[in-house]
Amino acid sequence: MLRPCAEPEPKAAARPRPQVNESKENENDAQESLRPIQTTFLGKIARVYLTPFSLSNCTSEQLKCSLSQLEEKSNNEVLCKKMKLKKTPEVKMKATPSKSESTLLRSSSKDHSTGHKLGQKSSAEASVLSVDMESSDDDDVHGDNSDLDDFSGLSPYERKRLKNISENANFFASLQLSESAARLREMIKRKSPKCKRKKPKKREDEIGCRRSMRLLKVEPSEISFLPPPVKTTVVKEEEEDPLLPPGPLDMIPENEDDNQLFKGLLQTWAEMSKTCSKSYQKGLSSIKSYKANLNSMVIREDTVRKLVDGSISSVAVHPSETRILVAAGARTGQIGIWDLTQRCEEGGMFRFYPHSRHVGCMYFSPANPAHILSLSYDGTLRCGDFSSAVFEEVYRNERSGLSSFDFFTEDASTLLVGHWSGHISLVDRRTPGMSDEKLSSSMEQIRTVHVHPVHRQYFMTAGLRDIHIYDARCLNSRRRQPLFALTGHTKSISSAYFSPVTGNRVVTTGLDCKLSVFDSSCISSQIPLLTTIRHNTITGRWLTRFQAKWDPKQEGCFMVGSMAHPRQVNIFHETGKMVHSFLGEGLASVCSINAMHPTRYILAGGNSSGKLHVFMD
Incomplete structure (x- = not known):
């Protein structure tokens, strides 16, 4: 009904108003005020406020009261609209207001248009809500689908929706969720007693954190300084491989309780004839x-x-x-x-225990078959004499570990001993006290030492990546330059030995998976490489x-x-x-x-x- 009254408003707003002759302007406006543009001003706007509610908690009487209240509000809105329509002629006879009043009326008309739309929406929502409550009330009371047929104005979809709402409400009410939740809360309160965590006790011997005496406002004389912490001396455990005492050791087998078998071995060993040291004489x-x-x-x-x-x-x-x-x-x-x-x-x-660490080199004496000489990494070199059942100490050096040795002379009276540190010792067994002469070498580390079988003044040492041949006549404590250096290996070298009969060949073993053979027939000039054999040496x-x-x-x-x-x-x-x-x-x-x-x-x-x-x- 109000839509045709609001249409001429843009024309009145677009018309210019001259400010010279106000009386004429007012007359013209009085004549034009008969148009329904001024009738849009309404005194009050009906507004409906909706609050959420649950159908399960409401009774039928409360639903009926709410429906009656909604009907009264809707009737009041209709009466207000009728009264406003009757008052419109009076408004038309009134004089046009001033410029400020006209702007006020225009703004009020806009508010009324928006308010009128909201009123229509609220009234529609109120009517739907009233229908929903009526349907839910009927379902709760009667519980039958026949009552829904009384609402002839509702569509089948709305009827089905109201039916589902009522059924869901009855189902949740039958579950009694509120009662079960209350029971669970009581059970939780009973089973969860408040346990206080025990605070760790501070140790009396524990040193507290340092604090500033200036911030504590304490004089330095009043503070008793803590004594310096006592340095605890850690007692080292016994070494895994303790050194054996110096001097000769008795040859006592560790795995035999009955010494009769061992005595028989010693007797047969003493009766054995001496063997020739050079087997190549047989051909x-x-x-x-x-x-x-x-x-x-x-x-x-x-x-x-x-x-x-x-x-x-x-x-x-x-x-x-x-x-x-x-x-x-x-x-x-x-x-x-x-x-x-x-x-x-x-x-x-x-089995015997003449050493405390592993035995790196061992030979039977070429001069006396009843002697076996063994060198250990613990810095000792011993000779096991089976004729007297004693392990005699030939050489001892605890400062530097021993790596290898060889007989410098054919009668085994002089030994050439190599050290892990790169030094060489010439040990003479005939002198008392087992004196040794130190020979310097250019090696950082020595693994094996081997003497030439024919020209015994030459010997060879194998180290990290070098193989050197020395002349013992030219070595002393200062001079240490080798005669030759054999090259060909790219990694650490394990061993190097002369051929046993003539010494014309040298075989070397390295961790680069190579076995090299050199020609050492002419030591005075050069030693060329003859053969390289690929062999897996990575153990x-x-x-x-x-x-x-x-x-x-x-x-x-x-x-x-x-x-x-x-x-x-x-x-x-x-x-x-x-x-x-x-x-x-x-x-x-x-x-x-x-x-x-x-x-x-x-x-x-x-x-x-x-x-x-x-x-x-």
């Missing part, structure tokens, strides 16, 4: 016969025994031709002697390093352990060709250290678990 066999003899060497079940505890670091074979005696040195400082002539399970094996941390050593029976052939499967020990020629591989069911581990009998075809190999494997014909 060297050809390569063909040498291969045939190697093929006849086999390993049996009774030639594999655990001789020592720990990894084997050195092996030596006695040069006797009547008995088979093999010795092995371990990292624990043990020395094991095995007499293979006795074929019983435990008989013929004896890792737990296996002893490989050392390629010459076979004393055959010039130009050397033996070395292998990482290949099945486990084996290889024999190479100086030209790089493989001569033979020792295999067998008894060889199930890597033999890092190997030694050959000087005259017989007997090979002894030691692994890192203390087992000794013997191949023999």
Whole structure:
């Protein structure tokens, strides 16, 4: 009804008003005020405020009261609209207001238009709400779908919606969620007693944090300074490998309670005749016969025994031709002697403890077959005399660890000892007190020392990445320049040895997986590289390093352990060709250290678990 009255408003607003003649303007406005633009001004606007409520908590009487109130409000709105329509002629007869009043009327008309729209919306919402409440009331009271048919003005969708609302309300009321929630709260309060956390007690001996005396406003004289903390001296535990006392040690086997067997071994050892130190005087066999003899060497079940505890670091074979005696040195400082002539399970094996750390080098004396000399990393070099059953002390140097030694003279009276620090000592066993002469070298570290078998004034040392050949006549405490330096390895070197008969060849072993053979026939001029053999020498941390050593029976052939499967020990020629591989069911581990009998075809190999494997014909 009010829409046609609001249409002429833009024309009245767009018309200009001259300010010269106000009386005429007012007259014209009085005539034009008969238009319904001024009738949009209404005194009051009906507004409906809605509040949320739950159907489950309301009773039927409360719903009826709310419906009656909504009907009264709607009737009042209709009466107000009728009264405003009756008052419109009076407004038309009134004089037009001033300019300020007209602007006020325009703003009020805009508010009324918006308010009228809101009133329509609120009235529509109120009517829908009233219908919803009536339907819910009917559903709660009667609980039948027939009551919904009374609302003829509602659509089927609204009827279905009202039905769903009532059913949901009845369902949630039947669940009694409020009662169960109250019960849970009571149970939680009962089961969760408030437990106070115990504060840790401060130790009396604990030193508090430092605070400023200036901020505490305390004079320095009133503070008693804490005494300085007492330095606790940590008592070092006993060393894992304590040094044995200096001097001779009794040769007492650790694994034999009955000394009768050991006494029998000493007696047979003393009766053995001396063997010739130079086996090449009997003549060297050809390569063909040498291969045939190697093929006849086999390993049996009774030639594999655990001789020592720990990894084997050195092996030596006695040069006797009547008995088979093999010795092995371990990292624990043990020395094991095995007499293979006795074929019983435990008989013929004896263990001794002449050292505290692992034995790095060991040889039978070329002058006296009843002597075995052993060098240990604990700085001692001892000679085991089986004729007197004593381990005599030959050399001792606790400041510098010993790495290797060799016989400087044929009668074994003078020894050449290498130190890990790179120094060399010339030890004379004939002088009292075992005096030594220190020789300087250009090596940072020495692993092996080997003397030339023919020209014994020359010796060779292998270190980190260098192999030097020295002349002992030209060395003293100041001069340390080598004659030659052999090159060819890119990583650390494990060993370097002259050939046993003539010394015309040198074989070296490095961690770069190379076996190198040099020509040392003319030491005075140069030493060229002859052959390089690719061989896996990476043993890792737990296996002893490989050392390629010459076979004393055959010039130009050397033996070395292998990482290949099945486990084996290889024999190479100086030209790089493989001569033979020792295999067998008894060889199930890597033999890092190997030694050959000087005259017989007997090979002894030691692994890192203390087992000794013997191949023999």
